[in-house]
Structures are given as structure tokens and as C-alpha cells.
Amino acid sequence: MISIARPLMGSEEEAAVLRVLASGQLAQGEEVAAFERDFAEMCGAREAIAVSTGTAALHLALLAHGVGPGDEVITTAFSFAATANVILLVGATPVFVDIERDTYNIDPTLVEAAITPRTKAIMPVHLYGKPSDMQRLEEIASAHGLSIIEDAAQAHGAKIGDRTIGGFGTACFSFYATKNMTTGEGGMLTTNDPVIAEKVRLLRNHGQQTRYYHTTIGYNFRMTNLQAAIGLVQLGKLEQFNEQRISNARFLTAHLKEALQTPIARPGYRHVYHQYTIRVLEQRDQWVARLHERGVGTGIHYPIPIYQQPFYRDSISQFRISLPRRAALGDMSDLRLPETEAAAMQVLSLPVHPALSENDLATVVKEVLALCN
Numbered sequence: 625m626i627s628i629a630r631p632l633m634g635s636e637e638e639a640a641v642l643r644v645l646a647s648g649q650l651a652q653g654e655e656v657a658a659f660e661r662d663f664a665e666m667c668g669a670r671e672a673i674a675v676s677t678g679t680a681a682l683h684l685a686l687l688a689h690g691v692g693p694g695d696e697v698i699t700t701a702f703s704f705a706a707t708a709n710v711i712l713l714v715g716a717t718p719v720f721v722d723i724e725r726d727t728y729n730i731d732p733t734l735v736e737a738a739i740t741p742r743t744k745a746i747m748p749v750h751l752y753g754k755p756s757d758m759q760r761l762e763e764i765a766s767a768h769g770l771s772i773i774e775d776a777a778q779a780h781g782a783k784i785g786d787r788t789i790g791g792f793g794t795a796c797f798s799f800y801a802t803k804n805m806t807t808g809e810g811g812m813l814t815t816n817d818p819v820i821a822e823k824v825r826l827l828r829n830h831g832q833q834t835r836y837y838h839t840t841i842g843y844n845f846r847m848t849n850l851q852a853a854i855g856l857v858q859l860g861k862l863e864q865f866n867e868q869r870i871s872n873a874r875f876l877t878a879h880l881k882e883a884l885q886t887p888i889a890r891p892g893y894r895h896v897y898h899q900y901t902i903r904v905l906e907q908r909d910q911w912v913a914r915l916h917e918r919g920v921g922t923g924i925h926y927p928i929p930i931y932q933q934p935f936y937r938d939s940i941s942q943f944r945i946s947l948p949r950r951a952a953l954g955d956m957s958d959l960r961l962p963e964t965e966a967a968a969m970q971v972l973s974l975p976v977h978p979a980l981s982e983n984d985l986a987t988v989v990k991e992v993l994a995l996c997n
């Protein structure tokens with residue numbers, strides 16, 4: 625079976641883990657500090673703070689930007705649920721707007737229309753490794769005094785022009801096992817604002833300013849030296865991994881673009897193909913089954929818009945969303961975002977990861993084209 629994702633771990637990662645084990649310094653320490661320095665440098669960000677997961681990074685980003693009860697955060701429902709869950713977890717309200725048909729990213733025009741006096745932040749997702757329109761979003765945010773918190777969980781090394789994602793402002797990365805670089809589980813928050821960085825450092829470590837001296841309430845969202853040691857090695861390989869993903873995507877697009885809608889990258893945007901996602905207009909489930917039979921693994925990212933998840937549809941009232949506001953937002957079960965819903969029914973991710981052989985890629989092309997005819 626040609627898998628949809630495969631972590632690439634080698635002898636360097638193994639040696640790094642053994643070195644940490646031998647050192648006896650297993651929890652957060654030197655390796656974490658070095659990983660933060662190198663990751664910040666890769667992004668062109670002033671600071672990077674390593675945490676336990678991408679979700680933890682998003683959660684702390686919202687808290688550090690002062691997002692809380694009564695606030696609204698404009699985001700996309702065409703993402704992994706963590707994007708919106710963290711907004712609820714800080715007591716704020718996710719306001720979902722539709723996506724662009726061609727990029728699957730949040731539509732900046734609709735963001736502007738959704739702004740209310742309660743809006744505090746915009747949370748774009750650089751879905752599949754393709755940057756959102758940051759120039760337009762930055763213009764909107766600065767015109768309305770809003771924060772931008774980027775969900776960059778899938779976008780390590782993605783760029784707009786010569787600016788790398790992570791260098792624009794507060795961005796949150798995931799190092800989950802299938803990501804372009806991994807530490808098994810892990811996350812990183814980047815920022816150019818030292819005040820935000822300081823808050824995040826405190827919040828990730830129980831609000832301890834110094835040992836056993838707590839100036840605020842916080843969490844244990846620390847990364848371990850074991851994870852960071854793997855992360856340092858993976859970061860060193862990220863460019864090579866991304867280039868291989870881009871080259872694999874180029875091959876797939878060259879062979880598939882006449883037959884179906886292949887991913888687009890805007891001119892000047894560097895798409896790092898965390899996922900290579902096509903649109904299947906009809907009978908997607910049959911495509912999934914047929915490709916599986918023929919040995920091609922696929923993924924659907926994502927099959928259900930977040931607002932249609934049972935939890936959002938049925939249980940939203942358990943959260944601290946004020947009644948008048950809930951009435952104004954409408955019941956989530958009434959929300960209709962046509963492009964989001966169409967994408968949820970039609971997208972199909974094909975293998976694009978760097979461990980694919982030329983043979984694997986040729987097989988993917990052959991089996992997909994067989995279904996087009």
C-alpha cells in the first residue's frame with residue numbers, strides 16, 4: 625500500500641534521542657532552547673517558543689493576545705477541529721466564514737464583512753501547506769485593530785515572496801507525526817512581539833516566573849528535550865523534505881491537471897504540500913474505495929465542516945457563549961457556507977510525502993487517471 629503519510633526518521637534522530645537519554649536531562653532544557661533558536665531563524669521570527677502540541681500553541685497564542693469570554697475570532701470551518709476548539713476553550717466565540725474555492729483558505733473579503741465590535745482576532749489556516757493571503761489579512765487586521773493568529777500547523781517552510789510563514793506575526797506550528805517535520809507530538813509558536821513571547825513562556829510553565837514563584841495561572845505545555853532533539857535534526861532536513869514534496873506535487877500536477885482540479889499555488893507563494901489535494905466532483909467514496917483496492921492510500925481533509933461536527937451542532941450552549949450572542953450568531957445548525965460544504969464533499973488527498981518512489985508516483989497517476997475515464 626502506498627501510504628498517505630510516512631514519518632522519515634533516520635540514524636541522526638536515533639543518535640539525538642540516545643544522546644539526550646544519556647545526558648539524564650529529559651524534560652525541557654538545552655535542546656529545547658536550541659530548537660527554539662533554530663526554528664525562529666528558519667522563519668525569520670524574533671522569538672519561537674516550543675510547546676507540547678500545535679493545539680497548545682494555538683491555545684496559548686489566544687490567551688497571550690488577550691482573547692477571552694465575549695470576544696469573537698473569525699476563522700475557517702474547513703480545518704482540523706483544533707483550530708476552532710481552542711477559541712471555545714478560552715471562552716471566546718468562533719465566527720466561521722467561507723473559503724476561497726481554488727485555495728481552500730479563508731476568503732479575506734468575507735473576513736472583513738464578518739467584523740463586529742466584538743471581533744478580537746482573525747485566525748487563518750495555511751491549509752495543506754499553502755499560505756493564506758497574508759497581505760490582505762494584514763491590511764484588514766491593521767485597519768480594524770485586530771490580532772492575527774496564524775494556524776500554521778501544516779505550513780513549515782511555506783513562503784510568500786521571500787517571507788517565511790512564522791515571520792509575519794504570531795503563528796502556531798504542529799510537529800505531529802504526519803507533518804512536514806515531526807517530533808512525534810509537539811508544537812511551536814513564533815512571534816515578533818517580545819511581550820507575547822514572555823506571556824507564552826509563562827503560560828506554558830504554570831505561570832512560574834522563577835522556580836515555585838507563580839505570577840499567573842498557566843499550564844504544563846512544555847516540550848521535552850527528547851522531542852526537541854528530534855526536532856533539531858528534522859529541522860535540518862526540512863528544506864530537503866519540502867523540495868521533495870514540491871517535486872512530487874509537480875509530477876502529479878503535470879499528469880493530472882488535464883483530467884481534474886489539481887492544487888494551485890498563487891504566483892510568488894511557496895506551497896509546501898503537506899497535502900496534495902484534488903477535487904472529485906462526484907462519487908468520492910467510490911474513488912477512495914477503488915484507490916484503496918489498487919494500493920493507493922488517500923485522505924479526506926476534512927470531511928465535515930467544523931460547525932457541522934456533532935459537538936458544535938448540538939452542544940455549543942455548554943460553552944460560555946452569552947445567550948444574546950448565541951441568538952445573534954444563530955444556531956450553528958443553521959450556518960451554511962457553500963464553498964466549505966462543497967469542499968468537504970469533494971476533496972481527496974493523494975500521497976505526496978518525500979518517501980514516495982518514482983514508481984509510487986507513477987502508480988498514483990495511473991490509478992487516478994483510470995478513474996477519470
Ligand SMILES: Cc1ncc(COP(=O)(O)O)c(C=O)c1O
Pocket residue numbers: 677678679680703704706707749775777778797798799800809810811
Ligand atoms: C490545521 C491544524 N490545526 C491544528 C492542528 C493541531 O495540531 P496538534 O495535533 O499538534 O495539536 C493540526 C494538526 O493536527 C492541524 O492540521
